[in-house]
Amino acid sequence: MKQTHSFRSTIAPLGALALAASIAITGCKPESTTTTAPAPSKAAPTGESTLVVGFAQVGAESSWRTAETQSIKEEAAERGVELKFSDAQGKQENQIKAVNGFIAQGVDAIILAPVVETGWEQVLKDAKDAEIPVILVDRGLKVSDDSLYATLIASDFVAEGRMAGEWLAKKTEGKASIIELQGTPGSAPAIDRKKGFADALKEHEGMKIIASQSGDFRRSGGKEVTEALLKVHGDKVTAIYAHNDDMALGAIQAIEEAGKKPGTDILIVSIDGVRGAFEAMVKGTLNCTVECSPLLGPLAFDAVEKAIALDEQPKKTIVEDQVFDQSMAEAVIDSRRY
Amino acid sequence: MNDPMAKPKEWFQGGSLVWPLLGLVALLAYDFLFVDGFFRLEVRDGHLYGTLVDILNQGSKTMLLALGMTLVIATGGVDLSVGSLMAISGALVAVLVTQTEMSLAMIVPIALAATALLGAFNGVLVSVAGIQPIVATLILMVGGRGIAMLITGGQIVTFEHAGMVYIGNGHFLGLPFTVTLVLVMLLVTSLLMRKTACGLFVEAVGDNETASRFSGVSTRSVKLAVYGFSGICAGLAGLIAASNIKAADSSRVGEMMELDAIFAVVVGGTALTGGRFNLLGSIIGALLIQTLTTTMITQGVPPAIAPVPKAIVIVAVCLLQSEKFRAEIGGRFGRRASA
Numbered sequence: 001m002k003q004t005h006s007f008r009s010t011i012a013p014l015g016a017l018a019l020a021a022s023i024a025i026t027g028c029k030p031e032s033t034t035t036t037a038p039a040p041s042k043a044a045p046t047g048e049s050t051l052v053v054g055f056a057q058v059g060a061e062s063s064w065r066t067a068e069t070q071s072i073k074e075e076a077a078e079r080g081v082e083l084k085f086s087d088a089q090g091k092q093e094n095q096i097k098a099v100n101g102f103i104a105q106g107v108d109a110i111i112l113a114p115v116v117e118t119g120w121e122q123v124l125k126d127a128k129d130a131e132i133p134v135i136l137v138d139r140g141l142k143v144s145d146d147s148l149y150a151t152l153i154a155s156d157f158v159a160e161g162r163m164a165g166e167w168l169a170k171k172t173e174g175k176a177s178i179i180e181l182q183g184t185p186g187s188a189p190a191i192d193r194k195k196g197f198a199d200a201l202k203e204h205e206g207m208k209i210i211a212s213q214s215g216d217f218r219r220s221g222g223k224e225v226t227e228a229l230l231k232v233h234g235d236k237v238t239a240i241y242a243h244n245d246d247m248a249l250g251a252i253q254a255i256e257e258a259g260k261k262p263g264t265d266i267l268i269v270s271i272d273g274v275r276g277a278f279e280a281m282v283k284g285t286l287n288c289t290v291e292c293s294p295l296l297g298p299l300a301f302d303a304v305e306k307a308i309a310l311d312e313q314p315k316k317t318i319v320e321d322q323v324f325d326q327s328m329a330e331a332v333i334d335s336r337r338y
Numbered sequence: 339m340n341d342p343m344a345k346p347k348e349w350f351q352g353g354s355l356v357w358p359l360l361g362l363v364a365l366l367a368y369d370f371l372f373v374d375g376f377f378r379l380e381v382r383d384g385h386l387y388g389t390l391v392d393i394l395n396q397g398s399k400t401m402l403l404a405l406g407m408t409l410v411i412a413t414g415g416v417d418l419s420v421g422s423l424m425a426i427s428g429a430l431v432a433v434l435v436t437q438t439e440m441s442l443a444m445i446v447p448i449a450l451a452a453t454a455l456l457g458a459f460n461g462v463l464v465s466v467a468g469i470q471p472i473v474a475t476l477i478l479m480v481g482g483r484g485i486a487m488l489i490t491g492g493q494i495v496t497f498e499h500a501g502m503v504y505i506g507n508g509h510f511l512g513l514p515f516t517v518t519l520v521l522v523m524l525l526v527t528s529l530l531m532r533k534t535a536c537g538l539f540v541e542a543v544g545d546n547e548t549a550s551r552f553s554g555v556s557t558r559s560v561k562l563a564v565y566g567f568s569g570i571c572a573g574l575a576g577l578i579a580a581s582n583i584k585a586a587d588s589s590r591v592g593e594m595m596e597l598d599a600i601f602a603v604v605v606g607g608t609a610l611t612g613g614r615f616n617l618l619g620s621i622i623g624a625l626l627i628q629t630l631t632t633t634m635i636t637q638g639v640p641p642a643i644a645p646v647p648k649a650i651v652i653v654a655v656c657l658l659q660s661e662k663f664r665a666e667i668g669g670r671f672g673r674r675a676s677a
Contacts, residue, residue, distance in 0.1 A: 060589075066492050185642040214641030218590045219494070219583045224396055228635040231389045232375055246494070250583055257507065259382060276496065 054084040054102030055111045067338030068294035075297030124148035133307035150307040161196025175206035176239040181215040183243040215247040222247030226254035242270040245277035281329035288325040361655040385509035397628030398516035399575040403599035404620040406571030409564040414612030415471035421592030422482025424576030429489040432586030442501040450573040457569020461562035486588035496585040506581030544612025
């Protein structure tokens, strides 16, 4: 299963890495690391043969993540690119090993969805020395020198929170008592989606967050927190803002059990745009979801091709997020892929 | 817990119930004074409705896990796999309910049998292979979630099956059905442990495994049985968790709940070193943890710092539970008084 896969995928690159290290020591290192000069040594072997791209994924912890992996795999197949896939199971050390492995195998480019923000300096330097461009997807990272990666393709979590807040302000004409269901404390989406929402609320005096608790991005968490808060705040609550759809779906159940109508008595807005959210919107229990698209494949490979061709590209590409409400749900639900 | 059968003291010999009860009462007193509407109860649609009822319902999963965990810990072991076993039973039920025509009377036993077998597998690793319990059960803790993900294909499987939804959301005698479930499990386990020789065997194995083997106790069967039983409890908790949200969330359900269960057991007066155990204590411990969680939510404690007060209460009760600590404190005060 998973174990054997990761075992093989970590051991094999290690062997290759040792080999590569010995080559490097004997003096095969490229003399120049500037990316402005064309790199004929690189282009020659790949000219005719297919492009080889390594993809270091975080893991498969959510349907969103699975959809992202799927999108990248499909796009690779579409473009006839050979994709080497590595699942880090949520651990940075696995991911660093995987990237080192890709470097040793001499891939043409690396797509990386970093588990955490820090600790990438060395491995990215190695990639740069080997003249392998690194494309970051969905999460950023902190390095002293941003030439260490080619570009970042990600959603703007702050913008998502702001879009959710603006939608709610418009819908309620600037008057609401809101329960906020936060994601896992300390995680980037939870921090940014909270901030963005709060920013949107600043312009509306009548909109107040009366309670803000963590549902840990879980359905059960969303239900438990909503259940408890509805008992304390009772009829005051007019809206719920959840940092992801799963918590919103849990909250909907809690509202139903409290004898109220979700989507009518209490408005619910969330972020992600997973299939369950669209189903709930068709049913009328969820009011709005801000899409955070995991379908990064096409953008990622565009970036790969540009990086290899040494074309100019922006350091950061923001994936267009879109607001979906009930009026649009019916029309698009069948075209949703995750 | 107004279970009349719980009264006879000898049933629950072992650690003292006083300390966890005191902790629970203190916490409830705080809620009574400072949290508006915490004790408000009303009757809605023929059942009780209020925060206290939620605590019983939400706490039922930890209570069930703690029952199984108590016996495992009493034999000197620990079961880290319960959270993953919850995921497996939830996944099995969700898939069977949505993709087959089987009745619930078939599906529930299948799910529980599966987790019982996996629990027994833990038991085999511990007793036959002689692997440290913490390592042996870690295998399923990690692998079990993978199995659950395989069953559901990595997706969240939702269901609307009325019978299945009832388990975690339905009401029986005006209270959540889960309360009945926990009471029945507590009663059955207590009867088995205190009215038959089973309890003696469990304590003997936990106290001194070698001595009990020489006195003719089949230590292997005892361990197989307690890990299997823990599997069943985890399976039940998994059913409740899935039913609660009408979905099997394989990747997230039961995460970290093994630790809650261990806390509940320790707070309830069962020694981690094995030997004595206290089933009712574990139930109270589980209630204490759930009350704490609910208090944090209703009090508006920022989620990032919520673990701190939680830890303080748990440490306080654990310290009170420790005889050595009490003796030390008592000694200090005694000396000061005489000086």
